[in-house]
Amino acid sequence: MSMFDRPIEILRPPAVRFGPGQLDTLAPWAAQRGGRAFVIADAFNAGRVDMLGLGSTAVFGDVQPEPAITDLEAALAAAGGCSPDVIIGFGGGSAMDIAKLVAVMLGSGRALADISGPDRAPPRTVGLVQIPTTAGTGSEAGTRALVTDPATMNKVATESRGMLADLVIIDPALTLTVPPAVTAATGVDALAHCVEAFTSKRAHPLIDAYALQGIELVGRYLRRAVENGADVEARTGLALAAFYGGVCLGPVNTTAGHAIAYPLGTRHKIAHGIANALIFPHVLAANAAAVPDKTAAVCRALGRPDGVVFEAAYGFCADLGLDMSLSGHGVPRDDLPAMAREAHAIRRLLDFNPRDLGEADILAIYEAAF
Structure with missing residues (x-):
């Protein structure tokens, strides 16, 4: 069997803006999507959210390392009170994974158990932007998110095309x-x-x-x-x-x-x-x-x-x-x-x-x- 015989599909965000200074392009893009942004971040990045250039914006800044379902539920509840046009993951893999899940779950009435696994998430109704601040997880590039179930201590994987970001901004200055x-x-x-x-x-x-x-x-x-x-x-x-x-x-x-x-x-x-x-x-x-x-x-x-x-x-x-x-x-x-x-x-x-x-x-x- 040839190594070329197995078919393969690569899904990538439709827009990837890479390089120093690219963060400055976020605000005009967000304005075109309606302007109401909801930022999901860890505590450190929540403290520098002004770098995004969005002015006054709603922020969930309590994402923990190795986030659990409870972290996801808290972020989802906070987003639900803001009616955002765009969800922005700003941080490392934990923040970006939570942002993916919030983007597809917002307004759906579904719990994580209803969408976990491959291709079970509903279509999202909001924009999704991923902005990594570390050079590690690569979560910005993909369709998969992981959170820990405290009851089993296992990671729950969810995969969906709907979790692919509309825009990725990789600005090394953030690192x-x-x-x-x-x-x-x-x-x-x-x-x-x-x-x-x-x-x-x-x-x-x-x-x-x-x-x-x-x-x-x-x-x-x-x-x-x-x-x-x-x-x-x-x-x-x-x-x-x-x-x-x-x-x-x-x-x-x-x-x-x-x-x-x-x-x-x-x-x-x-x-x-x-x-x-x-x-x-x-x-x-x-x-x-x-x-x-x-x-x-x-x-x-x-x-x-x-x-x-x-x-x-x-x-x-x-x-x-x-x-x-x-x-x-x-x-x-x-x-x-x-x-x-x-x-x-x-x-x-x-x-x-x-x-x-x-x-x-x-x-x-x-x-x-x-």
Whole structure:
């Protein structure tokens, strides 16, 4: 079977405005849509919403890292009292995911359980703009959103064409104040998106090009941005890498790395980027024998073409100043078996990992990362 035999579809926002100064184009665009905007942000970005140039506007600024259904419900209730013409996600992946869900749920009378899964969301009646302020999740590019169900501690995935933004503004100037540790963690998240799509059983040449370019951009620019946050070229390169990672998520998606990282966020509130960084070297090494050529290409792109795969990936992350131990982030050893059971159950990701990983294999990864 040829690698070109599998059909594939890429969905991307109809308008992507990329580069320094592009934030200034938001206000005229919003005015054409009616002008009543509702901004969804985390607390930090809610404090600088004036940068959007919208004047007095309604803001929900309480989005939490690893948001739960309760966060979504609060944002939806706040939006419902404003009758907005446009929903704007302003922040990292958490804010943008909540913005997607609010945009399709607003006025529908439907709960998350009614729309979760693929292609169940109603058509949206408001505009949707996504403005990332970190270079990591790539959520601005896609049709998928994740929130945590507190009852099960599992991430609930919703996917819909209606959650594709009308406009994406990627202005690297918004990322210049991101602290070094967050820059490092979110950059590895973008890296993980690209690597997992590149090595997935669903990998496709059309997506491989985006994935490998994203990996190369992270390899070239992440350490520079960590060491000098004011390096505009590095920040711009990372913003592009994150967007490419988001493009990879739609038609291919992630695999074992994200499945194993998820319990770190849902159970222990470890930020998504850090969680992926902690797991990334272990999964790359575990999958290496199944995809040797692509693994070698990843190591070359990271500037570490020689030596042991695990040491190359771990060294890349550790050299960014990240604490690479689960224990260092407060994960108790006695919780590792429960985490392994939860991760192993995330079949929507694990079934497409290049190598089959059993529960014992996942537990061994957690033990090695501890």
